[in-house]
Amino acid sequence: MIKVQQEDFDVGAEISGLTEGNTSIGGLACFVGLVRDLAGEKPISAMTLEHYPGMTERQLEQLEQEARQRWTLMDVLIIHRYGRLEPGDRIVLVATASAHREAALESCHFLIDWLKTKAPFWKLEDTGSGAQWVSARDEDDSAAERWKDKP
Amino acid sequence: MRLLYFGWVRAKIGVSGETIDPPDGVDDVRSLVDWLSARGGGYGEALGDTTAIRVAVNQELAELDAAIAAGDEVALFPPMTGG
Numbered sequence: 409m410i411k412v413q414q415e416d417f418d419v420g421a422e423i424s425g426l427t428e429g430n431t432s433i434g435g436l437a438c439f440v441g442l443v444r445d446l447a448g449e450k451p452i453s454a455m456t457l458e459h460y461p462g463m464t465e466r467q468l469e470q471l472e473q474e475a476r477q478r479w480t481l482m483d484v485l486i487i488h489r490y491g492r493l494e495p496g497d498r499i500v501l502v503a504t505a506s507a508h509r510e511a512a513l514e515s516c517h518f519l520i521d522w523l524k525t526k527a528p529f530w531k532l533e534d535t536g537s538g539a540q541w542v543s544a545r546d547e548d549d550s551a552a553e554r555w556k557d558k559p
Numbered sequence: 560m561r562l563l564y565f566g567w568v569r570a571k572i573g574v575s576g577e578t579i580d581p582p583d584g585v586d587d588v589r590s591l592v593d594w595l596s597a598r599g600g601g602y603g604e605a606l607g608d609t610t611a612i613r614v615a616v617n618q619e620l621a622e623l624d625a626a627i628a629a630g631d632e633v634a635l636f637p638p639m640t641g642g
Binding site for chain 1: 563565566567569570615618619620634636637638639640641642
């Protein structure tokens with residue numbers, strides 16, 4: 409399931425909702441991305457996430473389908489926020505549930521790596537000396553690249 | 560044709576989107592970007608370096624040589640930074 413929203417989410421409640429009533433789930437992996445207070449050396453006071461409504465949902469749904477094709481998963485949840493966030497705020501939740509830990513852990517890692525480079529979001533950071541756009545990092549490209557070959 | 564701009568592409572051009580009637584010869588993303596860039600000002604600044612630009616046609620990621628036609632939704636933006 410995909411949710412693109414401005415409001416915060418409750419990690420505990422989301423995870424409970426995902427597993428409730430499905431006792432064939434043996435493992436659930438979860439990644440939560442947060443706004444950090446530093447951009448390189450500069451402290452930041454806020455970050456504004458812009459996205460491409462319509463395409464964002466399509467891209468995230470395609471990513472979920474890709475994960476489900478590669479691993480046997482009981483459930484997938486991706487929540488991505490947009491709008492103005494402050495250090496400490498939650499940005500993204502990826503949770504994957506499976507019968508065993510390996511599929512859950514690997515698919516969760518895969519999804520967050522691919523989100524970095526394939527989800528149409530752009531981040532504008534407020535620093536003391538003005539606003540700056542977050543650049544795509546080469547490390548994120550290589551992290552996504554390692555999942556190119558299907559397991 | 561509907562154009563959409565995001566991130567610093569939007570910031571430099573100064574609008575989030577516009578509807579255009581592309582002239583003859585503008586039939587793929589590269590020729591569209593060149594045509595827009597030739598308007599100069601913020602357009603030139605945003606779109607002058609095509610290696611820094613990513614593209615979606617009708618909400619699917621596409622390459623610069625992707626064909627485009629009237630009625631398409633074409634989005635131009637910097638590399639994505641999700642997660």
